[in-house]
Amino acid sequence: MTTFYAMPGNEHLATVLAGRLGGSVATLALHRFPDRESVVRLEPPSRAADAVLVCTMDDPDPKLVPLLFAARTLREEGARSVGLVAPYLAYMRQDRRFMPGESVSSRHFAAILSEHFDWLVTVDPHLHRYRSLDDIYSIQTAVAHSAPAIAQWIVASVPKPVIIGPDEESRQWAQEVATLVDAPCMVMAKQRLGDRDVSISTADMTEWRDRTPVLIDDIVSTGATLAAQLAHLRESGLPPAICVGVHGLFADDAVARLERAGASYIVTTTTIPGAFAGIDISESIAASIRTMDGGEQRTSNDAHTSKWTA
Numbered sequence: 172m173t174t175f176y177a178m179p180g181n182e183h184l185a186t187v188l189a190g191r192l193g194g195s196v197a198t199l200a201l202h203r204f205p206d207r208e209s210v211v212r213l214e215p216p217s218r219a220a221d222a223v224l225v226c227t228m229d230d231p232d233p234k235l236v237p238l239l240f241a242a243r244t245l246r247e248e249g250a251r252s253v254g255l256v257a258p259y260l261a262y263m264r265q266d267r268r269f270m271p272g273e274s275v276s277s278r279h280f281a282a283i284l285s286e287h288f289d290w291l292v293t294v295d296p297h298l299h300r301y302r303s304l305d306d307i308y309s310i311q312t313a314v315a316h317s318a319p320a321i322a323q324w325i326v327a328s329v330p331k332p333v334i335i336g337p338d339e340e341s342r343q344w345a346q347e348v349a350t351l352v353d354a355p356c357m358v359m360a361k362q363r364l365g366d367r368d369v370s371i372s373t374a375d376m377t378e379w380r381d382r383t384p385v386l387i388d389d390i391v392s393t394g395a396t397l398a399a400q401l402a403h404l405r406e407s408g409l410p411p412a413i414c415v416g417v418h419g420l421f422a423d424d425a426v427a428r429l430e431r432a433g434a435s436y437i438v439t440t441t442t443i444p445g446a447f448a449g450i451d452i453s454e455s456i457a458a459s460i461r462t463m464d465g466g467e468q469r470t471s472n473d474a475h476t477s478k479w480t481a
């Protein structure tokens with residue numbers, strides 16, 4: 172028996188996943204005291220149930236402590252296993268000590284989650300200097316891919332697209348989407364100048380003037396990356412571009428910035444709920460959960476054998 176618990180704001184996805192996988196949804200409430208401490212109150216799992224917490228990790232710091240409280244409470248209440256579905260996985264961009272004495276937060280975050288959960292499912296994490304989540308997570312992990320859903324959306328919504336990735340890291344998903352929609356693909360080079368400032372290499376794009384540009388980035392944070400790209404496309408005489416993000420963080424005035432830069436449409440997947448989350452990726456998440464062990468102790472002989480129990 173699998174029971175899904177939604178951290179606040181994740182109720183819709185928890186219900187959809189339980190429906191797709193034949194599990195149930197139990198209640199979880201978070202109360203914040205006047206002093207900003209918090210308490211989690213949840214419906215105890217039925218005996219030996221596999222519990223799944225659903226919590227996307229944008230704005231991660233205030234979410235982390237209640238999430239860990241919930242995981243520990245579920246174990247105390249007898250859950251056979253505790254898995255985590257985090258459609259957006261925070262801290263993956265801090266994958267190096269950029270300055271002496273700086274924390275490599277991706278490693279620390281991974282160590283904390285690995286200590287509290289049996290497995291993790293996420294969507295297209297920002298893998299730049301790491302080859303896979305196994306480089307930093309010591310628990311079983313699976314990555315759900317957004318490219319098929321993004322491609323489906325483009326086929327249904329955009330006539331004659333050209334797919335553009337803003338930097339080398341975006342090649343992995345930009346190229347995959349372009350292949351799926353049978354469109355040309357260009358990948359630019361980006362240099363980050365500061366938290367809110369980037370420069371993008373210029374390239375001759377005149378041959379794509381009769382196509383609709385679709386910019387694809389994994390994370391839309393301040394919008395600086397996509398805005399720089401939009402400016403270049405405008406100067407090249409291309410039609411107004413569509414901006415597609417896998418994860419829409421929309422920090423600061425990102426939306427206004429993209430609109431000012433000439434975005435004709437902004438859309439993201441549903442990893443982070445919000446006004447622009449129009450590409451549903453629950454099917455891919457559900458498929459990844461199916462590959463997770465159902466909580467029995469894995470031995471070196473049976474590792475990665477699916478024991479999913481609905």
Ligand code: R5P
Nearest residue numbers: 388390391392393394395396
């Ligand atoms: C970074 O390498 C990522 O792939 C994104 O391009 C980046 O996080 C976007 O951030 P922003 O929207 O602030 O430019």
